[in-house]
Amino acid sequence: MTANYETREHDVLIIGAGGAGLRASLEALAQGASVGVVCKSLLGKAHTVMAEGGIAAAMANVDTADNWKTHFRDTMRGGKLLNNWRMAQLHAQESPDRVRELEQWGALFDRTETGDILQRAFGGHTFKRLCHVGDRTGLEMIRTLQDRGVQQGIDVYMECTVTRLLTDGGRVAGAFAYWRESGRLIVFKAKSIVIATGGIGKAWRVTSNSWEYTGDGMALAYEAGAELMDMEFVQFHPTGMVWPPGVQGILVTEAVRGEGGILRNKLGERFMEKYDPKRMELSTRDVVARSIYTEVKEGRGTEHGGAYLDISQKPAEYVKKKLPSMYHQFKELADVDITKGPMEVGPTCHYVMGGIRVGAETAESTVPGLFAAGEAAAGLHGANRLGGNSLSDLLVFGRRAGLAAAQHAKQVSAPSIDTAQIEQSERELLAPFSNTGVESPYAVHRDLQEVMQNLVGIFRAEEDLKKALVELGKLKARAAKAGVEGSRLFNPGWHLSYDLKSMLTISEAVTHSALARKESRGAHSRIDFPNLDSLWEKKQNIIVRENGAMQRRENPVEEMPAELKQVLAEDKS
Amino acid sequence: MSEATLRVFRGDSNSGQTVDYPVPVAPGMVVLDALHYVQGHLVPDLAVRWNCKAGKCGSCSAEVNGRPRLTCKTRMDDLPQDQPITVLPMKSFPRIKDLVTDVSWNYRVNRKIPAFEPRPGTNWKISQLDVDRVQEFRKCIECFLCQNVCHVLREHDMKEQFAGPRFFVRVAGLDMHPLDGRNRAALLKNELGLGLCNITKCCTEVCPEEIHITDNAIIPLKERVVDEFYDPLTMLFRKIRGK
Structure with missing residues (x-):
């Protein structure tokens, strides 16, 4: 091994320190695992801090008729029935407990007259369901989780970017990363990895998302062989x-x-x-x-x-x-x-419903040892997410991912790290410094945002999407040559040159999926196919890397069990 | 479109100087937009921290024309544009590069503060009045501007003895949580150095969340420490009991 990098070892490595990552870390820690959390920003600045409206949970504090079945039904209808029904069920059943737990860890919510957690109305929810504190619910949630995490002893690697997942014969073995501050390299060894990196909004020009939202986690998983699912569903708030x-x-x-x-x-x-x-x-x-x-x-x-x-x-x-x-x-x-x-x-541009394909119970991806939760994972929200279902998603599936990741770590032997992978990652990461291209990554990013904004926006058409794919091809070529000025010391231009790669990969996945789905459903609206197509209700769009190239497949949606069909049918309104 | 001059600190922990950059000014533009313009068009390695660009995450703190501000909430049209707009890093923290400083000390201080612990047997019923009372402290976005201007930290660099206003706000948010059962008075007195604050209110003036740090957090906490440790009756009582 060369001495170009430091090495750290954890049972469970969590990438992303928003609500899902922190909740996962708390659960993994509670299972006795040693936990490391890597995040691109300072702790407490993740996108969860921006969530305003509330956490959806059928606690029935205000509307006493509310229950998990209604929440399940609202979520499925909001998602135009494309949701993973098991995830929608678990989410509706477990979110009240997750909210109570948050309260027991010190979060303070607005109250009803009888002293219970107050709930407000939100789009697509039959009942007043969103537990909130004014319009800064996300801040209360992230502070509560981060302070508990720090007290309980998670190791946080702040301002650190993972650029590659290391694998050992098809399973996860660790991650290669660099410190944004110094530009130095770091290798993590881990038996389980949880991706909790959020979404992809920075690929569009008009977005509510911060610079962090560049789809890294999805791109990392994709490069490691995991399947991405239903990427065409991008929510415009x-x-x-x-x-x-x-x-x-x-x-x-x-x-x-x-x-x-x-x-x-x-x-x-x-x-x-x-x-x-x-x-x-x-x-x-x-x-x-x-x-x-x-x-x-x-x-x-x-x-x-x-x-x-x-x-x-x-x-x-x-x-x-x-x-x-x-x-x-x-x-x-x-x-x-x-x-x-x-x-x-x-x-x-606000949120992506698609993401890494995971199992409902364990949040495990198609790569052994690789888990995903929150916005980075697909399934819960189907074709359209209801407001308030995101914060509850983070808590419910963050916990499940942390639990399963810790259990997985207990069961497997220590993976071995392949130094060839590390050396290759290092070469790729440092390549922009030796690029002689005069163009800056900022210019390529601006053009990417225009392409996605204009050609892969709210309303889509075959001609535009095909044009977008051609443009993305050109942008990839430009990005590969873009040069970087200055040193490795806190260099945003260099940082962007890596983030740009993730955005381009994910933009391509979104566009391919959008082109294939010849119908309009939820957040995906095709001008040339304005109606729902019942055949597409039974299919998921899968993007996977095969033989070095992006491939698209279709997966049949698993049949919903009779008792859930019954729940869906109970109310026709 | 008019043009302004941004005079930005460029350098690292050892050395540096300000450099002037011309930026076009669009309606409603904030200083962070201007910094992004410089980054995107003139100097791609200009180091700036930011996240939400909406005043909610507290990442983009800097000193604009000598005043500690969130650059995402500082509008260009509120600043005189016939002279350069100066943007310097926060002075109280070690410089890393350009506008980015090393704020890790704050995270170490935070570790000293024990988290919320519910009183035994609580039934989790809370009145909205109690929530409203403590709300003020819990809306802190950790921009560390209060830490930056506090003279105990800025002039005297007493980071080992003194936690700074941000963490008194945090303790206030915990202590005034209606169901919290911990006593943090000894911590405030001995480890967080509350007594070193001589209530000059510099912190309150710069808080972008308009938290009344001195009046509503620090002074009540000082009173709590006094009650606990300097109340004559309690002291006498302690003496008698030999504690």
Whole structure:
């Protein structure tokens, strides 16, 4: 072995320190495993911190008729029945316990008059179901988990990027990474690895996602031979900020609509009456995003190309109390007082329902020892995610992934590390420094964002998607030659050159899958195939690497057992 | 579109100087946008920390025109543009590169603070009033701007003896949790150095979350320590019992 890198060993290595990664780490630790958590940012800055609206859990504190069956039904319907039904069942059954557990670890939620956890309405949920604290639920959740993790003794490797999973005869053996701060290299040996790296939004121009959301975890898993599933389902959140230009895409929480916010076009029409007269503003995100997009496209948009979202009919004090960060965000960044007038909002790339294909019970991928949870994993949300189901997803499947990863680590022998893999990873990582290309990775990234925004957006068509694949091919060639200036000391240009590779891989997976799915379902809308196709309800789109190239397959959806069919059929509304 | 000059610190732990960069100014643009422009078009290795760009994660702290700010919430049109806009790294932490500093000390301090522990036999019923009371402390986004301006840390560098305002806010958030059963008074007095704070309120002034750090967190905690350790009756009682 060369001395170019340090080596660390853990039973379970967790990549990503958001809600899923931290919850997984706590569970693995509780099982007696030694746990390392690697994250690209500082601890506590992961995307979970941005989650605003709440955690969906059928606790029935406000609407006493709520139960797991209704939550299951809402999730399946929201996902247009493409969801992994077993995951949807486990999620609905287990999330109340996960919320209570969070409370026992010190999280404080808003309360009902009787002193229980307060729950609010959200799109697609039959009952008031979202446990929340104002509009900063994610912050409360991540602080609670991170402080508990630190107290319990997880080792956190902050500002460290994994660029390759090391394998030993088809199973996971560790990970190759570098410290962002110093540029030094580090190799992790691990019996189990949990991918909890979140999503891919940074491949689009208008997005609510931070720089971290570059699809690394999915790309790592894909390179290691794991299957990606249903990658075409990318959620555009209906309400992002549209003005001023610098803030375009920043999230406006669905809680605004949950608390009674009304959407109007420039003519003053409450346009949701046309698209979903029953649920109106609290329709599912795919429907509301398409509705706003259509209004704008047909010339009824606001001055800056959005819709008006108005909560000013509620008392100012109420708005400030229930939506404090929205109040400040608009006041400080857009000079708008939301207690007095409407916000301008439009769709923003927010979440990917697709991801690494995992087993429902164990969160294990198709590669032995490799697990995935949260946004990086596929299955729970089907074709469209309901608001609030993400935080509960992190808790339920973060825990399951941590549990299964620790158990797996107990059962297997220590894998051996292949130094040839390490040497190859090192060469690839450092290659940009010797590239003579004059182009910077930032320019390639900007062009990638335009391609995905314009050709693989809310509405898709065969011609655009084919064009996107051609463009992605050109971008890959450019990215491979892009040069890096400066040293290895905290060098964002160099960092981006690796992130860019992941984004390109994942963008290709999304585009291939979108091209193949010749129907419109949930968040995937094809102009050339505007209807649901019952054949596609029975198929999952699988992306896998074979013989060095990206291949697409179709997998049959497993038949739902009779008792769950019964649950789905119980309520026809 | 108008143009502004961004005067940014470039350098590492050993040396460095400010460098001027021209940036186009769009409506509503914030300083972080300007830094990203520089990074994306002029100097690709400019080191800047950021995440959410919406004032929620507390990553992009820096000193803008001498004032500690989140660069994602500092609008260019609020700053005079006839002179360069100066962006320097936080002074109280060791420099790594450009605007990125080593804030790992904060994470070490945090480890000293015992987590929430529910009182035995609690029934988990909480009133909204109690939630509202403690909310203020729990909205801290850990931008460390309060740590950066606190003179105990900034001028006197007493990082071994003193935890800094951020962690008094954290202790307040735990101590005033309606169901918490721990006593952190000795920790505050002995290990976190609460007594070193002489309530100049610099921390409160820079908090982007508008937490009243001094009045609502530090002063009540100081009172708690006084009650516990310096109350004459308690002291007498202790003496009698030989403790």
